[in-house]
Amino acid sequence: MSTSPLPSLPLRPPPIGRWLREDARFDVPASLVVFLVAIPLSLGIAVASGAPVAAGLIAAAVGGIVAGLVGGSVLQVSGPAAGLTVIVAETVASYGWEVTCLITAGAGILQILLGATRVGRLALAISPTVVHGMLAGIGITIVLGQLNVAMGGQSQSSAWGNLTQYATSLASLDLQALVAAASVVAVMVAWPRLPSRVRAVPAALVAIAGVTVVAALVLPQAQRVDLGGSVLSQIGLPPMPDGQWLGIAGAVITVALIASVESLLSAVAVDKLAAQRADAPTPRPSNLDRELLGQGAANSLSGLLGGLPVTGVIVRSATNVASGGRTQMSAILHGAWVVVFSLLLVALVEQIPLAALAGLLIVMGVGLVKPRDIATAQQRGEGWIYGATIAGVLALNLVEGVLIGLTGAVLVLLFRILRVGISARRSGVDADGRDVWVVSVRGTVSFLSTPRLVRALDQVPPGQHVEIDLLVDYLDPATQETLDGWMQRYHAAGGVVEVQASGTMASASEVRSGKPDPVTLRTMLPWDHWQPVDGSARTPTERLAGGIREYHRRGPDVLEQVYDELRDGQSPDALVLSCVDSRVVLNLVTASGPGDLFTVRTMGNLVPDPAGADCSVSAPFDFAVDHLDVPLVAVLGHSGCGAMAAALGDRLHGPIGEWMAHADEAVDAWRSGHPIGRAAAAAGESEADQLSQVNVAVALDRLRAMAGERAGDLTFVGLWFRIDDGSMHLLCDGAFTPLVDAELSQLAPRGRLTGVSAAR
Structure with a gap:
């Protein structure tokens, strides 16, 4: 069997001709799905930020097109993000919308400088617990504010202000607004439980479109979205502010840093999602410095055009990956669809009930508080940092909350060091x-x-x-x-x-x-x-x-951390057949640990004939394949194998002689001029080592025959270990070649071994 690795996607947008031939059929449908997700989210985030609704559409279009063209992530989709709603709302309340646009443009310029000086990776030095706590605090703030909107009231600029506003909102409760918001929440909650064919349509689109249609019939008094005219009429350069330069500079730095961290963390997460796809090429890892340049360019233009700040958005990016996007063109096209929508369907947008967007934001805000993040923080002993960050964001503001979290993280680091x-x-x-x-x-x-x-x-x-x-x-x-x-x-x-x-x-x-x-x-x-x-x-x-x-x-840490996870069962990555030679230490040569490998060791890594009565290999093979679902089967031979030397000598008697009979097929193949043996001879290997390499191929053939119909679901890999220098060799194209960094793409394109074995 021969398994070729999937190619890597290019970092830059592909030439248009090649894209039309190879990737357009994947990117166009993906871009449409992302567009359908982006529209309601962009409108809702604009409302939550206290910005003009059109600002969300401008940011979505600019983020998709500019960041897609310039950025360093293949599949990340950029646009307005919920993570910046609180800071944008505070900025709008403090300086007004027009100055906020200037702050956004300034933040973009700062991001460009950060990218040009190659400090993009430094943003990842921020503790994940602090980032998760920041996002959770933002999520809670969004929920507290949008509950007032869902009751027909107004969102306030602080968490405490929203809490004190509830009495007023309840006293003047707008039932039509409440029905619109509750309907959206119900659809969003129920949608993941529906059949997969139904879930193929984005939940946010169904919820907003459905409630808009129903509201036109039965909720005539519900307050609607007001775009304030066409999107084009709202595009214009922001004016220079009069004073408050120190506060504005602080806001620029805040927006730039938070947008950068969120974008870079999102890019890393998208890389992991894309690497898990089994039916698509694995993209190159994101160039984080270049991604900062792309985000900076998008923010600069978005601010100058009157749009919200832009970041990489994990919701849109994950949708892009799940929908089969292959290149940056899916993100770029999604931005183009937003432009078309904004120019041609303004009247449709203004039919959306404002409370419906509040319901959507409530679900989004709740989604930012992830139980998995809480559990991870507690496991690391950083639960109090997570809680302190949330409390700081709610009680003070976003920047001070993050500073509180970072201070706590530094104290924990010092405590652990000391x-x-x-x-x-x-x-x-x-x-x-x-x-x-x-x-x-x-x-x-x-x-x-x-x-x-x-x-x-x-x-x-x-x-x-x-x-x-x-x-x-x-x-x-x-x-x-x-x-x-x-x-x-x-x-x-x-x-x-x-x-x-x-x-x-x-x-x-x-x-x-x-x-x-x-x-x-x-x-x-x-x-x-x-x-x-x-x-x-x-x-x-x-x-x-x-x-x-x-x-x-x-070993107490190993006992406590590793084996605790393996107590309930095993799920190894591979079945490895190797020799019993004491010099071959599987965990050492594969850098693996407990639970990674299901190992079978036989003298000379020999495999009895599958048609015979000896089940010493077939029994563990069947168990690994049928019960443990291992995806990979590897045979590891080695130099200086005593069993191979014995197979070339006189016939031995007793149990050893009976076992060595299983090497007859490999010996016959070597003497008949097996191509692997010829290649080994040309490389100057000894006769025993030539036979050892041929025996790996024969063992693979026998294991493949043992698998039968199951072979199509397995990857078979031939490996050979040279004891005198500790090097590992991969069976590829009829010969064993040293496995070096340049060849790792052949062996592990998606984090798993996927080498090839040569049939005779």
């Missing part, structure tokens, strides 16, 4: 009858931790056997001197001290002498290197027991 786990405990008796004491030191060790370390060392009685267990990533000079001095005194008093270290630091003396750390468990070094290098001989039993003790001593 928090060091130090303990001393008695763990047994050594061969000389001494008590064994273990002093554990974990974390980043600075001079601030030295007093705690001294207290722990003082707990150890004199003349005993002490093991100082260092699992640290930094050990400052003060602590090194303290440890050295204590060890010298303890040795002089007749005690024994051993230092076991992992991470990037070893014992104090080794750190100063520049010797490399002999123990680095995190990278799963070969067995001999797992143990401390103390010059003493160890029996195999002692080495095994020492390794187990080392695992339990240094």
